[in-house]
Amino acid sequence: MATTAAAPLTIAGRDFTSRLILGTGGFPSLDLLESAIATTETDMVTVALRRIDAAGRTGLVEVLDRTGVHVLPNTAGCFTARDAVLTAKLAREAFQTEWIKLEVIGDERTLLPDAVELVAAAEQLVADGFIVLPYTTDDPVLARRLEDVGCAAVMPLGSPIGSGMGIRNPYNLALIVERAGVPVILDAGVGTASDATLALELGCDAVLTASAISRAEDPVAMARAIKLAVEAGALARGAGRIPRRLYAEASTTPEGLPHFGA
Amino acid sequence: MATTAAAPLTIAGRDFTSRLILGTGGFPSLDLLESAIATTETDMVTVALRRIDAAGRTGLVEVLDRTGVHVLPNTAGCFTARDAVLTAKLAREAFQTEWIKLEVIGDERTLLPDAVELVAAAEQLVADGFIVLPYTTDDPVLARRLEDVGCAAVMPLGSPIGSGMGIRNPYNLALIVERAGVPVILDAGVGTASDATLALELGCDAVLTASAISRAEDPVAMARAIKLAVEAGALARGAGRIPRRLYAEASTTPEGLPHFGA
Amino acid sequence: MATTAAAPLTIAGRDFTSRLILGTGGFPSLDLLESAIATTETDMVTVALRRIDAAGRTGLVEVLDRTGVHVLPNTAGCFTARDAVLTAKLAREAFQTEWIKLEVIGDERTLLPDAVELVAAAEQLVADGFIVLPYTTDDPVLARRLEDVGCAAVMPLGSPIGSGMGIRNPYNLALIVERAGVPVILDAGVGTASDATLALELGCDAVLTASAISRAEDPVAMARAIKLAVEAGALARGAGRIPRRLYAEASTTPEGLPHFGA
Amino acid sequence: MATTAAAPLTIAGRDFTSRLILGTGGFPSLDLLESAIATTETDMVTVALRRIDAAGRTGLVEVLDRTGVHVLPNTAGCFTARDAVLTAKLAREAFQTEWIKLEVIGDERTLLPDAVELVAAAEQLVADGFIVLPYTTDDPVLARRLEDVGCAAVMPLGSPIGSGMGIRNPYNLALIVERAGVPVILDAGVGTASDATLALELGCDAVLTASAISRAEDPVAMARAIKLAVEAGALARGAGRIPRRLYAEASTTPEGLPHFGA
Amino acid sequence: MTTISLNGEDRPLADGTTVAQLLETLDVPEKGRGVAVAVDAEVVPHSAWDATTLPDGARVEVVIAIQGG
């Protein structure tokens, strides 16, 4: 979908004023998370679900309530459609929300999505009334399939989760954007501000990032950097950039140069 | 020099609050230029000198006076050290300023600098009391030489003027930054916001751009985009980005995953 | 799988002396195709199947018989698993071969594979006794799935068919190679010789190309270029390249430099 | 200058059958050097000069005589035009040759050339009758200057000596080639075979490499790899590659696809 | 006496213990916000926590929101 900086981001009929979605993973403390939420002015954050005896009462819910952000639970850690669907249903109960960031992982080391299980899970969840935002590869055909089965957005990766490698294949992202009828949210791979700017310039409607902020040396400074970077990218996309040229294009006219003799 | 987002940019003892220097070339109207100056909140803009009968009374001086920006005249269009030095002296008279953006071009099509003439001109101008900011290639040895002859900053290119090709060789820029004892200002090549962000992330102290803003479809929107992009880059540089990894780094712990049986 | 230049390429128990597979599409004449086969010294070429009234008696079979190459029929043009399976069965009859290059396309403009249909088709064909070489994206998880369902090799793309864009995401290719237990054959995207060299250097076991040769201005010269490029890449992969460094590493010792006085 | 694979490389009126120049630095033994010379079939190798008490009688001269290669002495290690000129004169006496690979270094860590000293040295050596092949940056204006002062070839770097980083800025190399009236030889930066292929594809007339071969795990295998890579690149350059496209270009006609019913 | 598996570990319970009663023994946020329960791979909605008793041998998963994603 075309990005207009001025217009809000709309997913499944809900408007968001920020084009930055914050993953809550990796923050050294809840205080820092809360500061990052405030600094980014994000409308939506992701959370995961884990067994209560491993997690303990975390205080996370209280932070989410205090900041008033929209909660987007995920299915992180699921390797099959079945586990992802069950986890989505737990999340629906836990937060009384149909929204789910669907992750179905195919490989432990790269945490890359499994295309086949992902489509299967997406179909089931859509049929069950969920608003499905799937974490996917940068495969344009897969993104289209996910839209076709009824996903409310597609969330292609730039590079593996937490790798900080940015957008490895901007061509694929551009192809996804070109064809998408739902919002395209870059998910995974952002390492620093310029990666986020580039995502928006390529036409992504929003960016989701966790580690780039939560694991930076100064998370709050990086939160502000990426907030500005996303705004910069959205504005630049809308502003109509100059074309790339192999040669120079003078910014000063050569006419009227003074001559000083030999 | 190391960039700290909080600290002001200081060149030759003068503080600047903005890390964006605006080239005035290419704006379709003085009104748009004035809007761009206001939007970017820049402290310093470049101007060129041309024969009055070609230029006419331009109204440019009035804009500069109204906005109160620091004027940085350039020697655009000069192909020899001699012409550049004479042009710098004219500029000194025209604006009662020792500041000069030194350009000595070696090729009409690429508008790339001529290293030998550039160093010669820089030496003469420094000796004559000028505050010299030379437009240079991304050659780290040349940048060092220019600093050694007394330039107040170095202004390496990312790519040819007006090409919009961004930073073609980030390694060279990083080498320049690593060694520089004076501010490093990316000059030429910025095509869109992410290019400016990247420049700051690489350690540049500031960015100069004209065409990216003045020739965008919507110059004021792009002015705001690049202003934010520069701030984002400076903040990100200071925030300590995460390292790049080949593999993933989970943002959600795998511990405590629920099990749903076979 | 690890590439050893010396060892032959083995797919499904069959040895190949060349690591270059030639696609027959796009050659302006059968004579040029035959010259390219001779020049590349390839062991295996692909062919497609089309309705006889559209194709007429083509003379292609005679060229294949004369050159004695192993024929690898493909399922080009199929958009569903069902069509691909039927086409594979026709190909088995036409050439009395179980070998099939499996293509299941998901998008007409990019001709990118459809992951879901591809896996479904691969499963059926493997079950039916075919030796399946699937054309796939550069998704490491999908490549692994295809191997797991019994494919004899995997054929990831570098970039879209005929695009000549080379290898857009070398990281993904490297991840595929790292995990693969079957040969990895770069399929699609080669535009010129260096693309093929890079594929082998990244660890691919072979390269398949058609357009880069058949549509070059001088197909026979490019055939020879790519033949050499593949050999160069396989040798280089085995030779253990030097590491990449940010700084220089002198190739000449600084010790014993003469001194000529001040 | 335009590269034609078939035509020999001609520098200063001397024909070379190979487009690969071998630097002799870094080989673990003279035997390996001799094998690499034989394997690459190079016509020309570089040597350096050092104080005899540091070097001892090396046996190198005997290898050079045995293989019959043309000797190209260099001025490696020189930081000033004066030292480089004196070293060139010593080299002329040592090998009774006017040929000199001119290196004037500006920085110890990157071993990058010093543009100003380089041009000064080149002018003096040309005036003294030398056939000067300068090691230079990838600056197109500097390359042109070196040609203008009478150099017999220009030898731009791809990346720092021994870094193995390949060609960091192919645009600059292309600009150099476009304008050059003398042979362009890529010098420094080759890390593996594909780097050499790319150099020739970009229009370089030849490649000089030492470390990529001499410091590979298997120098003789890499020698063969790079020999083939250079040939591949020269052929590919001449063969007229296909254009790059964003979308696919089918290599198989979609016409005549069979239909199997619903 | 009833024994269930709670998040993978055996837990003895009084017969007839409900999901709600089980949760009282855990450190659950007010109104169970951020918490969900599955019994034998079926989610038990909040509205049914009071009414649902846990049979012997039930595999119970109680999950809570953590930072992630």
Next chain:
Amino acid sequence: MTTISLNGEDRPLADGTTVAQLLETLDVPEKGRGVAVAVDAEVVPHSAWDATTLPDGARVEVVIAIQGG
């Protein structure tokens, strides 16, 4: 009289025409090398060409190797 669909176009045939007989009317390489036949979306092996007659209304696809891939 029998009418089949041959590669998408109607073709009248004598009743009882076999696949082999149909192929004789086309310009097929020797021994049918590079050629394959499907009738109603089922492949007919070479070995069955002589014995397979084409029923009225049969959808017949005859394909041949072309350059591609």
Next chain:
Amino acid sequence: MTTISLNGEDRPLADGTTVAQLLETLDVPEKGRGVAVAVDAEVVPHSAWDATTLPDGARVEVVIAIQGG
């Protein structure tokens, strides 16, 4: 009668015309801000505009700030 070259074109002037007088004939911003003058490749400072007369044959360059760079 004096003839100078003004920005590359001949210009007749009254004998003894000063730089300041010449500038009055051009559309120069107030106080000459953004304007500079070179005579025979030497810059004439603002402070000397009144006192500097233009000799016959002088090559005069008058430049003004334009958008650029």
Next chain:
Amino acid sequence: MTTISLNGEDRPLADGTTVAQLLETLDVPEKGRGVAVAVDAEVVPHSAWDATTLPDGARVEVVIAIQGG
């Protein structure tokens, strides 16, 4: 008695020692191939090795080809 600096180190020589005689004391390849000599920053051509005597205090550099570049 003459003392020269040979490649940076003092070396006593008999008075009147020529370049050629000095080289005989070093391990130089036949005919001096790959070897060159500078005295006080001036190259001494091979043809002058026999005739050139080394004065007291001469700074002599003798270089030889090594692997490099």
